[in-house]
Amino acid sequence: MSEKRDYYDVLGIDKNSDEPSIKKAYRTLAKKYHPDVSTEENAESKFKEVQEAYEVLSDSSKRSQYDRFGHQANNGQGFNTSGFGGFDFNVNDIFSSFFGGGQPQQSNRRRKGQDMQRRMSISFEDAVFGAKKKIRVTLHEECHTCHGSGAYSKSDFKTCSRCKGRGTVIVEQQSLFGRTRSQTTCPVCQGKGKEITKKCTTCNGEGIESHNKDVEVKVPAGIDTGQQIRLEGYGNKGFNGGESGDLYILFDVKKHEFYERHGDDIVIQVPITFAQAALGDTIKVPTPHGNVKLKIPSGTQSETIFRLRSKGIPNVRTKRNGDEHVVIKVITPSKLTRQQTKLFDQLGNTDLSNDSLFAKFKKFLKK
Ligand SMILES: [Zn+2]
Ligand SMILES: [Zn+2]
Numbered sequence: 001m002s003e004k005r006d007y008y009d010v011l012g013i014d015k016n017s018d019e020p021s022i023k024k025a026y027r028t029l030a031k032k033y034h035p036d037v038s039t040e041e042n043a044e045s046k047f048k049e050v051q052e053a054y055e056v057l058s059d060s061s062k063r064s065q066y067d068r069f070g071h072q073a074n075n076g077q078g079f080n081t082s083g084f085g086g087f088d089f090n091v092n093d094i095f096s097s098f099f100g101g102g103q104p105q106q107s108n109r110r111r112k113g114q115d116m117q118r119r120m121s122i123s124f125e126d127a128v129f130g131a132k133k134k135i136r137v138t139l140h141e142e143c144h145t146c147h148g149s150g151a152y153s154k155s156d157f158k159t160c161s162r163c164k165g166r167g168t169v170i171v172e173q174q175s176l177f178g179r180t181r182s183q184t185t186c187p188v189c190q191g192k193g194k195e196i197t198k199k200c201t202t203c204n205g206e207g208i209e210s211h212n213k214d215v216e217v218k219v220p221a222g223i224d225t226g227q228q229i230r231l232e233g234y235g236n237k238g239f240n241g242g243e244s245g246d247l248y249i250l251f252d253v254k255k256h257e258f259y260e261r262h263g264d265d266i267v268i269q270v271p272i273t274f275a276q277a278a279l280g281d282t283i284k285v286p287t288p289h290g291n292v293k294l295k296i297p298s299g300t301q302s303e304t305i306f307r308l309r310s311k312g313i314p315n316v317r318t319k320r321n322g323d324e325h326v327v328i329k330v331i332t333p334s335k336l337t338r339q340q341t342k343l344f345d346q347l348g349n350t351d352l353s354n355d356s357l358f359a360k361f362k363k364f365l366k367k
Helices: 007-011 019-033 043-057 060-074 091-098 124-129 274-279 338-348 356-366
Strands: 116-122 131-142 157-159 168-175 178-185 194-196 208-219 228-231 247-253 260-262 265-273 281-285 292-296 305-308 324-331
Touching: 007 019, 007 043, 019 043, 043 060, 116 131, 116 208, 124 131, 124 247, 208 228, 208 247, 265 274, 265 281, 274 281, 274 324, 292 305
Parallel strands: 116 247, 265 324
Antiparallel strands: 131 208, 157 194, 168 178, 228 247, 260 265, 281 292, 305 324
C-alpha cells in the first residue's frame, strides 16, 4: 500500500472538527463507499480507509495520540482498529452501531481486551506529592475452565444449524439504500460456526469470567482534575491469546479549604491585623511544603500579593514546582473592647490621612 493518508484528509474535515462533524463526515463517506452499494472505484479500500480514520478520530484518547504523533502513534501499540478483514458486516451494522445497536463480535480471532476507565478522587495533598493507592477493578477475562469456548468439553459442540458452520449468513434488509443483500455474522453462533450442546458450568456458556483485582495506582505528583494516567495491560484480558486492554485512571482532586489551585501555582489568602499592616511584621504562612516566614513591610495594603517561589505544586511533567501567591487581607476589627475603642479614638484624632490618595481625593471633592 502507498503512503498512509492523513486521517483528517480521509474524512475531509479540519483538525478542530468536533465529534458531531466527524460522525457526519464518516456517515456520508461510509454510505458513498460501502462495498455493497458503491459504484466508486476502489470502494473497498476507500471504505476501509474511512473506517480506520473514523475509529481513531472518534475516540478521544486515540485522537489525541494521533494528533501528537501522527501515524507514528500506530507503531508498536497501534490504534487497535478492528480493521475488518473480510466483509463480515453490512450497512445496517455500521449505522446501528451509531445507535448502540451493535452486538459484541465473538469469533475465534485474537482480540485485545477492552480498555477500562476508572475515576479516582484524591486529596489536594496527594495531588501535590503523589501517592500510592489501591483500587479494585472488575476484570473480564477468558473463562479458565473452557478457555473462552463456552462449552463444557471439547466434544460439546455441533455444527451450527443456522449457518451450517460457515459462520456467516446472507440477510436481505430494507435499508437506507433500498433492499440490500449482505453477508453478516451468524446470529446463532456469533460467527463460530458451531453451537454449544452443553454449556460450561463456570461461565454458563459465556466464555467470559469476571473477577475482582486490586490494582496499585501510582498517583503522579502534580496531577490535576481531569488528567488521566494509563496502566498498560490492566484492562480486560484479551481473547484467544490477544493482549490485555489498558486501564485509564481519571483523577478528581478535592478542593482544599485554604489553597486555591491555579495550574502549578497556589493562591492563599492570609489575614493580618490593622496593626501588622501599619507597623509591619514577620508572619508564618502555610505552604504544602511546610510553614514559611514572610516579612510584611510596614504600610502594607490589603490585597497586596507576595510570591513564595517554588512553594507551589510540581508540574506533572517537568516536576518543577510552581509558586505560592500570598494575598494579604487586612481585617478591620469588628468587635472592639472598651480599651481598644479608646485607643482607636486617640489614633483617630491624629492625622492618619497622610497617603497621597487622600490628598487626591480631597482635591476631587472640592471641585
Ligand atoms: Zn467457561
Ligand atoms: Zn452459525
